[in-house]
Structure formats: structure tokens, C-alpha cells
Amino acid sequence: MKIATFNVNSLRKRLPIVLDWLAQQKPDVLCLQETKVQDSEFPLLALAPSGYHITFRGMKSYNGVAILSRKQPEAVFHGFDDGGESEDARLLRVILDGIPIVNTYVPQGFEIDSPKYQYKLGWYERLRKYFEKHLSPGKPAIWCGDMNVAPRPMDVHSPEKHLKHVCYHEDARKAYERTLAWGFQDVFVKLYPDRQQYTFWDYRAPSSLEANKGWRIDHILATAPLLEKCTRVDVDIEPRRAKDPSDHTFLWAEFSV
DNA sequence: ATGGCACGCATGGCGTGA
Numbered sequence: 001m002k003i004a005t006f007n008v009n010s011l012r013k014r015l016p017i018v019l020d021w022l023a024q025q026k027p028d029v030l031c032l033q034e035t036k037v038q039d040s041e042f043p044l045l046a047l048a049p050s051g052y053h054i055t056f057r058g059m060k061s062y063n064g065v066a067i068l069s070r071k072q073p074e075a076v077f078h079g080f081d082d083g084g085e086s087e088d089a090r091l092l093r094v095i096l097d098g099i100p101i102v103n104t105y106v107p108q109g110f111e112i113d114s115p116k117y118q119y120k121l122g123w124y125e126r127l128r129k130y131f132e133k134h135l136s137p138g139k140p141a142i143w144c145g146d147m148n149v150a151p152r153p154m155d156v157h158s159p160e161k162h163l164k165h166v167c168y169h170e171d172a173r174k175a176y177e178r179t180l181a182w183g184f185q186d187v188f189v190k191l192y193p194d195r196q197q198y199t200f201w202d203y204r205a206p207s208s209l210e211a212n213k214g215w216r217i218d219h220i221l222a223t224a225p226l227l228e229k230c231t232r233v234d235v236d237i238e239p240r241r242a243k244d245p246s247d248h249t250f251l252w253a254e255f256s257v
Numbered sequence: 258a259t260g261g262c263a264c265g266c267a268t269g270g271c272g273t274g275a
Contacts, residue, residue: 009274010264034274036265061265062273108275148275167275202275203262215275247263247274 003029003101004252005144005218006239007200011035011066014246015046017239021250022050025236028070029096033105033146035064042066055094063089065103065145069096077134080126087123093134097257099226100135104145109166117166120148124175128182137183137223140257144220146248149176151186154196155216167217184221187230187253197235200248209240220253229255 004027008014011032022030030052037043038060047054053072057079058064067073073094079086090105104127109120135141150168153159162168180186188197198214205213222230233253240249 013264034264108273110273110275165275200275204275205261217275244263 001029001097001099001257002027002252002254003031003142003144003220004250005031005033005103005146005220006250007033007105007146007218007246007248009034009036009246009248011037011064012041012043013244015043017242017245019047019050021236021239022052022068025250025252027252029101030068031092031101031103031144032066032068033064033103034062035066036061037064055092057088057092059089063105065090065092065105067092067094067101067103069094071096074098080130081133082126082129084126090123091127091130098140099257100141102131102135102141102143102145104143104147106146106148108148109172112164112166112169112171117169117172120166121171121175124179128179131179131182131184135183135223138225139223140226141184141223142220142226143184143222144218144251146217147176147219148217149173150215150217151176151189151219155198157198157213157215167215180221183223185224185227187220187222187227187233188216188235188251190227190230191233199235199251201240203247218248218251220251222253222255226255226257229257231256
């Protein structure tokens with residue numbers, strides 16, 4: 001099973017890139033974040049030629065998640081079910097071949113002094129409880145998406161400059177690690193513990209891509225029984241170099257299931 | 258130290274992203 005994740009930064013703007021990548025890479029599953037489209041405007045017709053089943057939940061202007069899959073999911077779940085904000089446009093779970101796949105667009109947090117940052121930290125805590133409720137660390141499961149956390153110093157350029165950045169600040173990294181500790185492991189780190197490879201390069205520094213000043217904030221994680229079946233994982237940088245790119249690019253992994 | 262680019266929109270500036 002080949003699974004990929006991509007923050008599209010507007011699905012409608014990125015349709016050519018998504019369609020090209022599906023045709024070339026033929027993943028079994030593609031998880032998208034920041035579709036930035038409400039459900040009534042979702043570009044189903046444009047994606048129909050791909051032949052993928054599509055499940056999605058979005059809102060106007062911001063956020064939005066979708067999962068494209070070769071097979072029809074056996075079940076689909078939107079958002080949290082803990083009585084708080086459901087966050088449907090940030091959390092989507094499907095079951096495919098009996099394997100739960102959780103796609104998240106974790107809140108970015110704005111600034112560390114902002115209430116939005118506290119919301120981000122709380123979001124990770126809710127997600128850990130969501131895993132406790134719906135998944136088992138001893139059974140196959142995948143969690144992927146834009147986590148808005150660079151877990152290690154090598155996962156961001158100039159880490160010393162970003163100690164107060166909401167995607168690298170100690171509390172964000174701890175919140176992320178606590179959620180992982182429920183029972184998920186990063187498949188990229190497992191296969192390439194020493195490799196520096198970013199998944200995001202800021203638009204605002206025009207040379208960020210050429211200078212490789214980026215962040216590794218998109219992740220694919222697996223529970224133990226799946227982790228040992230992960231045979232390949234990589235980042236495809238080409239879509240970031242394409243015309244009218246997203247500021248993120250695709251991360252993908254293969255599992256021998 | 259600051260801002261930069263891109264996107265969507267009850268759009269001619271603003272909120273958001275990271």
C-alpha cells in the first residue's frame with residue numbers, strides 16, 4: 001500500500017499538480033490538507049477522471065481535508081467526537097482494507113503568546129485522546145498530514161532562530177511527541193534517521209527552495225505492526241518546483257500489506 | 258530586526274498561513 005500526504009494550499013489552484021501526481025505515482029491513498037473549499041464547491045468533476053474515491057470536509061476560505069483512495073473506504077469519520085469543536089475541516093479518518101487512516105491538518109498556532117497557540121497545544125491533547133478512543137497501538141493504523149511541528153533541530157533550517165516559532169517551540173514539540181507516544185512512530189525517521197529532508201519551503205523568501213531553507217512538518221506515522229512493514233518512504237520535491245506550486249510538497253510511504 | 262508571497266473573499270484591503 002502506497003500512501004501519500006500533501007498540503008495543497010487550495011485544491012482548486014493545485015488541481016493540475018494533484019492530477020499529474022496521481023497519474024504518475026499511482027498511490028493507493030492520498031491525504032490532502034488546506035483544500036480551502038467548502039463542500040458545495042468541491043471540484044469533484046475535475047477529479048473524476050482520476051478514478052479515485054474521494055471523501056472530504058471543508059469550509060470557506062480556510063482549512064479543509066480530503067482523502068483520495070483507489071478503493072472505497074469501509075467507513076468515514078469526520079472530526080473529533082469529544083463534545084468540543086468538531087474540527088471536521090481538520091480531521092478525517094477512513095478505514096481502508098481494515099486499516100484506519102487518520103488525516104490531520106493541525107492548527108498552526110500563529111504566535112506563542114497567542115490563544116491560537118494554546119489551542120494548538122490543546123488540539124494535540126485531544127488528538128491523543130481520540131487515538132486512545134478509536135485506535136489500538138497493537139493494531140495497524142496510519143496517521144498522516146500537516147502536523148505544523150518540526151520534531152528535531154535538523155527538521156528546520158536555522159533551528160536556533162526558531163526557538164520561539166510555533167512550529168518548533170519546545171511546548172509544540174512536546175505536545176506532538178506526547179501524542180506520538182500513544183503508539184505512533186515516524187516512518188521517515190525510522191528508515192532515514194540521519195537524513196535532512198524538508199517538506200515545506202516558505203513562499204515569502206523567494207530563495208527558500210534554492211537555498212533549501214525549509215521545514216519538515218508533514219509526517220506519516222504508523223503503529224508498530226505497520227512500522228515494520230514500511231519498505232519505502234520519500235519526499236517528492238518536484239511538485240514544489242512546478243509552476244504555481246503549493247508551499248508544501250508530497251511525502252509518501254509504502255507498506256507491504 | 259523586518260518583511261517577503263500566496264490564497265480566498267459579503268474582494269480594492271484583510272485574515273490567514275508558518
